Amino acid sequence: MALSKLAGFELSGSVIVHPANTQDNSNLEEFSETEKEQLIHHTGIKFRKIVEANTQIIDYFEHGINHLLDQLKWDVSEIDVLICVTQNIQTSIPSLSCKLHGELNFSQNTLCFDINSGCSGFVYGVHNAMSILQSLMKQHAKAILCCGDFSSQLINQNDKSTIPVFSDAISVTGLTSNQNELASFFNLETDGSGRKAIYVENQFMHLNGIDVFNYSLKLVPNHLKALLNFAEIENLAQEVFVFHQANKLINDALVKRLSLNPEKVPSTLYEYGNTASASIPLSLGIFSRSEPISKVVLCGFGVGFSLASAVVHLSPNFSFSIVEL
């Protein structure tokens, strides 16, 4: 168990960038009508966002950062930390964050690095960003956290287990100090025995749905209970829980197992599918449009097998937007 606590930081706002191109699981040629109905019903996924084959993920992150800076009225020179969480294989040397630093003229004082993480990546990124911001001992320190993958570029078009699930989107989130020194709580864990549940081999992603289900149901409930106990949260029905959007079968089972209030657990699976590390900021942002949120429980789980949950605070002025390219 890796529990930790950081005081004084909040999420200021998020931007999601996704392609306009949308694929409908009702139109999948490889599946029979019955299979398609079952698939949409049980995975909860009808639509997926899919980029063109040669689209570069760095272009999406650039759009997202520029949009977020305008949205939050931040200047690029103010940014202390820039982190990219991605498992995209297009660009690993140099890191995406260093490339973005150069393209967008960040300050030399801006600390940059990438994190290789998927489903749990947003929470790992928030933890890293807040830890560094705290260490700076600086008022109004600011971080930008970029998350996401173009998973469609890793899909074998003959693989019926991955085609209907994964979707392309990225998120860009701003973090800064909050006035009330409110504490954030984290639980970051790994069970490497589950490393074969989702993996890339010979350029293609492989998904073992049964093992992902088993690891999720075995590990996530106790993982989350440890976090909630640490954060002294008892009344679960009142809390907003934003889970990684794996599929409806897993997420519904977790809600039931933890006795959560389904109305406080947003899902974006139907419209967006599984958008890897962008799925938590996407679901959080959309939910924040319908209900003001000051505090939220986040939970990412998947490829690794990696688990990351957090209790974090949102700025009273938290802003969210979606950009379609």
Next chain:
Amino acid sequence: MLIYICIMSIPVSTLFSFDEFLLLVSSELLLADNKVSTNTVFRKLLGWSSLNALLLISKLNELFGIFISSADLAEITTLGEFYDLISKRVNGTK
């Protein structure tokens, strides 16, 4: 639907009979008839797919709180062996 209701009424951790297991398989794999037996090779069933296999595994988890992994399934071939595995998992002997 009647089959489904009957199975859902089984108390958690109480193992069902082999015939009830066959009903569950027929229900989850959307089999049009019930021509399945102990010796049926489950991977050759018309309704067997990665999604339906997952649905069956999740239903067993919901009913009995047990986990059947893909490695477990790789070691068995017939529905009879599948039922034996479930029995042992429920009894805590495997």
